[in-house]
Amino acid sequence: MADHATVLSIDGLSVNFGGLKALNKVNLELRKGEVLGLIGPNGAGKTTVFNALSGIVPPAEGTLELFGKKVQWPKPHQLVHRGIARTLQGVGLFPDLTVSENVMLGANHLARTGLTQSFLGLTRKDEAALRNRAQAALERVYAGSVSERRADTLSYPDTKRVSIARALISEPKILLLDEPAGGLSAQDIEWFNALVGNLKSVTSIIIVEHHMDVVMSICDRISVLNFGEVIASGSKEEVRSNPAVIEAYLGSHAGDKKR
Amino acid sequence: MRQFFSTILIGITLGSIYSLMALALVLVWRSTRVVNFAQAGQAIFSTYIGYEMMVRTGNFWFSLLIAIIIGSLLGAGVEYFFMRTLFKHADDGPVAALAPVIATLGLLGVIRSVVGMIWGNEYRSFASPVSTDNFVVAGATIPFSRLNVLVIVGAALVMIAFSIIFQRTNLGLALRASAFQPEIARLAGIRVGPIRTIGWTFAGGAGAVAGVLVTPNDILSPNSLDTLLVFGFVAAVIGGLESLPGAVVGGMVLGIGIAFILNYVSTTLIFPAVFVVLLLSLVIKPNGIFGSKKVRNA
Numbered sequence: 001m002a003d004h005a006t007v008l009s010i011d012g013l014s015v016n017f018g019g020l021k022a023l024n025k026v027n028l029e030l031r032k033g034e035v036l037g038l039i040g041p042n043g044a045g046k047t048t049v050f051n052a053l054s055g056i057v058p059p060a061e062g063t064l065e066l067f068g069k070k071v072q073w074p075k076p077h078q079l080v081h082r083g084i085a086r087t088l089q090g091v092g093l094f095p096d097l098t099v100s101e102n103v104m105l106g107a108n109h110l111a112r113t114g115l116t117q118s119f120l121g122l123t124r125k126d127e128a129a130l131r132n133r134a135q136a137a138l139e140r141v142y143a144g145s146v147s148e149r150r151a152d153t154l155s156y157p158d159t160k161r162v163s164i165a166r167a168l169i170s171e172p173k174i175l176l177l178d179e180p181a182g183g184l185s186a187q188d189i190e191w192f193n194a195l196v197g198n199l200k201s202v203t204s205i206i207i208v209e210h211h212m213d214v215v216m217s218i219c220d221r222i223s224v225l226n227f228g229e230v231i232a233s234g235s236k237e238e239v240r241s242n243p244a245v246i247e248a249y250l251g252s253h254a255g256d257k258k259r
Numbered sequence: 260m261r262q263f264f265s266t267i268l269i270g271i272t273l274g275s276i277y278s279l280m281a282l283a284l285v286l287v288w289r290s291t292r293v294v295n296f297a298q299a300g301q302a303i304f305s306t307y308i309g310y311e312m313m314v315r316t317g318n319f320w321f322s323l324l325i326a327i328i329i330g331s332l333l334g335a336g337v338e339y340f341f342m343r344t345l346f347k348h349a350d351d352g353p354v355a356a357l358a359p360v361i362a363t364l365g366l367l368g369v370i371r372s373v374v375g376m377i378w379g380n381e382y383r384s385f386a387s388p389v390s391t392d393n394f395v396v397a398g399a400t401i402p403f404s405r406l407n408v409l410v411i412v413g414a415a416l417v418m419i420a421f422s423i424i425f426q427r428t429n430l431g432l433a434l435r436a437s438a439f440q441p442e443i444a445r446l447a448g449i450r451v452g453p454i455r456t457i458g459w460t461f462a463g464g465a466g467a468v469a470g471v472l473v474t475p476n477d478i479l480s481p482n483s484l485d486t487l488l489v490f491g492f493v494a495a496v497i498g499g500l501e502s503l504p505g506a507v508v509g510g511m512v513l514g515i516g517i518a519f520i521l522n523y524v525s526t527t528l529i530f531p532a533v534f535v536v537l538l539l540s541l542v543i544k545p546n547g548i549f550g551s552k553k554v555r556n557a
Contacts (some may be wrong), residue, residue, distance in 0.1 A: 054446055076445035094436050098464045105436050108429060109448035127429050166447070 005032050009202045014064030022048045023228045035205045037219035046208040050176050079220045083173035087163045095152035099162050102151050103134035105189040106166035137165040157188045181211040195219050265401045272407040274514025275414035279469035280491025281506035282312040283462040287436040290458025298466050298490035300370030305330030307471030319388035326467045334463020338456045374481040387475035410472045457552045493537045499547025
């Protein structure tokens with residue numbers, strides 16, 4: 001059972017893709033102000049957990065509790081309304097929109113979009129406020145200077161920054177980061193680690209990441225998935241020393257990833 | 260020289276109408292990835308409603324307003340009642356994936372038949388709200404009237420309104436985002452379904468304006484806007500299918516090109532020339548003037 005400090009609790013989540021069981025009775029718990037690492041080999045089901053949480057794939061079974069209340073699994077457009085924001089593995093920026101517009105979309109639900117209101121110009125105030133929020137979110141990730149550029153002209157590290165800014169603009173209580181450090185340089189990773197450290201005071205984070213340096217330096221707890229099942233969960237030390245984890249995942253990397 | 264400028268002016272008038280139809284097609288394509296062949300049917304139905312209002316009230320502007328409202332509602336209805344159901348089955352197979360486009364062809368036939376049943380197939384006319392007398396400049400008559408000015412100004416106002424909505428409002432931002440990456444738009448909190456309906460609503464309204472503006476210069480019959488659909492489609496393709504400015508530029512290029520063929524070559528060559536332009540545009544610049552490969556694949 002989730003205690004009052006638990007912001008998100010998944011109990012017995014299963015997801016099927018046809019005959020394939022992608023997730024099998026997965027339990028996860030995210031506590032307020034913590035960074036939970038979700039790791040596992042390729043195909044273990046990490047992104048599927050995010051997809052189920054985001055309403056992209058329907059759960060076959062399982063329950064979800066948010067902030068101590070049992071809730072229905074959200075539909076994609078309801079996610080931000082429930083205080084959750086997500087970044088995507090493939091970054092997912094809109095290439096023909098400006099950086100600022102991309103970020104504004106992350107809080108689109110905070111501005112009026114009615115047809116009549118838009119025609120009458122009643123939404124102008126909302127849009128101006130949203131633009132200011134977007135700029136603030138971009139500055140937070142040190143990308144304020146690229147706000148008016150088209151997204152398809154950005155460098156890869158900048159697209160990562162912008163995708164995080166888009167998640168931050170809605171001031172989420174829970175942040176789901178899907179491989180945020182992939183493709184980043186050592187310098188960018190240093191910046192990213194510092195950012196996550198700062199964010200912990202305002203949000204709780206689940207991070208799916210292959211980069212073990214990042215996981216070990218920023219996560220408070222780790223859950224390990226293998227073949228759609230949680231095989232270990234606990235502190236970094238507990239997970240590191242878990243024989244099942246060593247066998248399934250860390251063990252195969254131990255030699256080349258001596259970190 | 261006078262003939263040259265007259266040709267340009269006629270070209271801009273034709274181009275304005277083609278741009279409006281192209282704009283309607285682009286709006287639907289952008290919001291749902293469907294080439295809406297029913298657009299001509301929706302526009303003709305709205306234009307007949309405008310005609311009916313003209314007969315009853317004699318007020319062109321009121322008739323235009325009612326036509327726009329009916330056209331917009333019809334656009335929304337087609338998306339909501341037909342397209343949504345078809346989209347749900349789009350992943351069921353190759354035919355199901357094409358079903359929405361095929362359905363728009365069927366819908367074009369149905370709407371035309373309904374219009375024929377209600378108003379008959381005989382030609383009707385639509386009185387112009389302004390003078391159709393050609394202007395006289397420096398003692399010479401040029402084939403350009405107040406009605407042509409009205410068409411250009413009317414089409415320009417619609418385009419400016421769309422441009423403001425798309426570029427300056429949060430609704431426009433949601434419309435642009437939903438078109439390219441609906442899943443990501445949903446994750447950002449956008450309800451893509453209603454946003455798509457709004458795209459079809461705008462398109463229906465734009466088609467109604469095109470129908471009502473073009474008819475005083477032409478005749479009205481259940482299939483009198485079919486040519487406009489073809490030219491609007493060619494204009495949209497020239498402009499890149501994705502781009503609203505592209506639709507306007509494509510319409511203008513086509514309108515001016517047709518005016519030159521009309522005045523300097525032969526009326527009979529208009530259709531072959533339009534299709535040659537379509538083929539050349541696809542071969543030379545398949546993504547159109549304003550289209551980019553990256554955006555199309557997004």
